[in-house]
Amino acid sequence: MKSLLxxxxxxxxxxxxxxGKRIIGSAILVLLGALGAATAVAQVGxxxxxxxxxxxxxxxxxxxxxxAPYLTELMKRAVIVExxxxxxxxxxxxxxxxxxxxxxxxxxxxxxxxxxxxxxxPNLPYNVIKDFIAVGxxxxxxxxxxxxxxxxxxxxxxxxxxxKANPHKxxxxxxxxGSTYHLGSELFAAQTGILxxxxxxxxxxxxxQDVVAGHIQMMMDALNSAAPNVKAGKVKALGIASxxxxxxxxxxxxxxxxxxxxxxxxxxxxxxxxxNTPRAIVDKLNADLNRVLTNPEVKxxxxxxxxxxxxxxxxxxDALLRADLARWTKVAREASIKIE
Numbered sequence: 001m002k003s004l005l006x007x008x009x010x011x012x013x014x015x016x017x018x019x020g021k022r023i024i025g026s027a028i029l030v031l032l033g034a035l036g037a038a039t040a041v042a043q044v045g046x047x048x049x050x051x052x053x054x055x056x057x058x059x060x061x062x063x064x065x066x067x068a069p070y071l072t073e074l075m076k077r078a079v080i081v082e083x084x085x086x087x088x089x090x091x092x093x094x095x096x097x098x099x100x101x102x103x104x105x106x107x108x109x110x111x112x113x114x115x116x117x118x119x120x121x122p123n124l125p126y127n128v129i130k131d132f133i134a135v136g137x138x139x140x141x142x143x144x145x146x147x148x149x150x151x152x153x154x155x156x157x158x159x160x161x162x163x164k165a166n167p168h169k170x171x172x173x174x175x176x177x178g179s180t181y182h183l184g185s186e187l188f189a190a191q192t193g194i195l196x197x198x199x200x201x202x203x204x205x206x207x208x209q210d211v212v213a214g215h216i217q218m219m220m221d222a223l224n225s226a227a228p229n230v231k232a233g234k235v236k237a238l239g240i241a242s243x244x245x246x247x248x249x250x251x252x253x254x255x256x257x258x259x260x261x262x263x264x265x266x267x268x269x270x271x272x273x274x275x276n277t278p279r280a281i282v283d284k285l286n287a288d289l290n291r292v293l294t295n296p297e298v299k300x301x302x303x304x305x306x307x308x309x310x311x312x313x314x315x316x317x318d319a320l321l322r323a324d325l326a327r328w329t330k331v332a333r334e335a336s337i338k339i340e
Contacts, residue, residue, distance in 0.1 A: 046077065046104065047077060047078040047079070047080050047104075048071075048075065048077050048078065048079045048080065048103070048104055048105075048106060049080055049082050049104065049105045049106065050064055050068055050071075050079050050080065050081045050082065050106050050108055051082050051084055051092050051093075051095055051096050051105060051106065051107050051108060052064050052081060052082065052083050052084070052092065052108045053084055053085065053086075053089035053090070053091065053092025053093050053095075053107070053108070053109075053113055054083065054085050054089060054092070054110075054113075055083060055085040056083050058203070058205075059141075059222070059224065059225075059269075059305055059306065059307065060108060060110055060269055061081070061083060062305050063108075063138060063139055063269055063302060063305065063307055064081045064108050064269075065081050066298060066301045066302055066305075067138065067289075067292050067293070067298060067302075068080070068081050070292040070295060070297075070298055071288060071289070071292055074288050074291060074292060075288055088112075088113070088117055088176055088178070088179075089110070089112070089113030089117065090113075090117075090121075090124065090125070092107070093107060093109065093113055093114070093126065093128075094125050094126055096132070096272065096273075096274060097125075097126040097131040097132065097274060097275075098274075099274050100274070101273065101274045101275065101276040101277040101278070102277070102281070103273065103277060103281040103284075103285060105273075105274065106135070106271055106272070106273060106285070107132065107271070107272040107273070108138075108269060108270075108271065109128075109132075109269070109270055109271075109272045110267070110268065110269050110270075111180045111265075111266070111267050111268045111269075111324060112175070112178075112179045112180045112181075112267075114128050114132075114270075114272070114321055114324075115128075115180065115268075115320075115321060115324030115325060115328060116178055116179060116180045116182075116183050116324065116328040117178045117179070118325060119178070119183065119325060119328035119329040119331070119332045120177070120178040120183075120328075120332045120337050120338050120339050121178065121339050122338070128321065128325070129321070129322070129325070130275060131274065131275050132272040132273065132274065132275060133272065133273045133274070133275055133277050133282055133314070134270070134271075134272060134314045134315075134317035134318040134321060135270070135271035135272060135273055135282055135285050135286050135289065135314055135317065136270060136271055136285075136286045136289050136290065136311065136312055136313065136314055136316075136317055137268055137269075137270045137310045137311075137312050137316065137317050137320065138268075138269045138270055138271060138289065138293065138307075138309070138310065139268070139269055139293075139302050139307035139308055139309050139310055140266045140267065140268045140269075140307070140308050140310050141222050141223055141224045141266060141267045141268075141306050141307055141308060142222075142223040142240055142241065142242040142246050142266055142267075143180075143181075143184060143220050143221065143222055143223060143240070143241040143242070143265060143266065143267065144220075144221060144222075144223045144226050144227075144230070144237050144238075144239070144240050144241065144246075144249065144252065145159075145188065145218070145219075145220055145237070145238045145239045145240075145241065145255070146211060146218070146219055146220075146221055146226050146229070146230065146235040146236060146237050146238070147159065147211070147217055147218045147235065147236050147238060148211055148212075148214045148216075148217050148218075148235060148236075149233070149234075149235065149236055150214060150217075151170075151217055151218075151236070153236075153238070154236075154238075155238060155239075155253075155258060156238050156239045156253075156255060156258040156259070156260060157258055157259060159238055160192045160193075160194060160260075163192075163194035163195070163196065164193070164194055167194070167195040168195050168196070168197050169197075170194075170196050170197065170217045170218055171196070171197045171198075171199050171216040171217055171218070172185050172196050172197070172198060172199065172216060172217070172218040172219055172220070173199050173200075173201055173206075173207030173208070173210055173211060173216045173218075173219045174198065174199070174200055174201065174204070174207055174219070174220075175200075175201060175202075175203050175204040175207060176200050176201065176202065176203075177198075177200045177337065177339060178332070178337065178339060179204075180265065180267055180328075181204060181207070181219070181220055181221070181222075182198065182200065182337070183328045183331045183332060183335075183337070184220045184241065184263075184265050185198070185218075185219075185220045186198075186331050186332075186335045186337065187262075187263055187265070187327075187331050188220060188241070188255070188260065188263050190331070190334060190335070191260055191261070191262055191263050192260055196218070199216050204221065204222065204225060205225070207219055207221075208221055208225055208226065208229065211229075211235055212229055212234045212235060219235075220241065222267050222306070223240070223246055223248060223249065223306060224248075224305060224306015224307065225306065227248050227249060227306065230249060230252075237249055237252045238252070239252065239253060239254060239255040239257075239258055239260070240252055240253070240254045240255065241254075241255055241263055241264055241265055241266075242254055242264055242266065243256065243264050248306070265324075265327070268310070268320065269307075270317050271285065271286075271289055273285070282314060283314075286313065286314055289311070290311035290312070293309040293310070293311040294309075294311055
């Protein structure tokens with residue numbers, strides 16, 4: 001387009017005389033400059049894809065949709081949330097791993113899809129360390145050990161004694177084999193020397209519903225999901241799997257307070273980019289993300305769905321990911337958990 005207009009400009013300038021020549025030529029050159037600026041704006045303002053490797057409606061999806069409009073405003077580029085569910089997050093995650101490293105495709109990874117699933121799935125079509133660059137944690141939530149009210153215990157010590165007296169008779173639910181819920185429960189069992197029976201579900205929601213219904217007896221659930229049922233008396237909260245108590249359930253002690261150490265873990269969601277993305281792009285996205293996460297409106301909206309905004313540096317997320325991989329790989333190996 002620009003080349004054609006340049007030809008027209010040259011012809012008009014050549015065929016025009018005097019002041020008319022200067023006016024026509026100048027006008028067309030101004031038009032060329034405007035078109036060039038418009039093209040540059042269009043390139044800068046091209047959409048950014050925020051890939052959520054899970055279905056709509058869950059905390060990860062909702063969290064992405066909370067922050068996307070604020071990122072759009074800050075980046076001056078439309079940030080579009082795209083759900084790419086399937087194969088416990090593998091489909092959407094692989095899509096980002098194979099995307100161009102230009103900052104236009106972001107992965108909304110989770111502690112399960114990036115930290116625990118790879119520990120039991122050796123044949124993944126990507127490597128979460130080699131094929132991705134950590135950008136920053138978006139939010140975290142604690143986990144809480146809950147049981148059905150019919151279980152005659154009031155704290156973790158009593159639960160451990162009850163479980164030891166009833167080996168394999170306590171069934172616990174998870175969002176699926178290899179999820180953080182699964183490996184976290186196995187870690188708790190290993191730390192306490194109890195024998196439980198795993199019942200995998202297609203999501204944390206159905207598992208939590210079956211604890212309420214009494215079809216299973218226990219779950220290591222995300223606190224944001226469990227809190228309403230705890231407050232309603234539908235389940236009993238025995239301990240927080242964190243280093244400190246959670247203000248949402250301030251009367252529930254941590255596992256460590258009750259003698260179970262080394263079982264602190266959280267759920268997290270975070271931004272990742274494809275490997276080979278230039279550092280300048282990584283740092284700019286991290287800075288933009290942190291500005292969004294320190295916005296009081298965003299913090300409040302995330303808090304309402306049980307997520308704690310957690311701005312930080314790429315190096316912190318990278319260290320968190322590596323620590324989770326090492327921990328869950330050890331747990332999976334010791335519990336003989338593996339998916340081919």
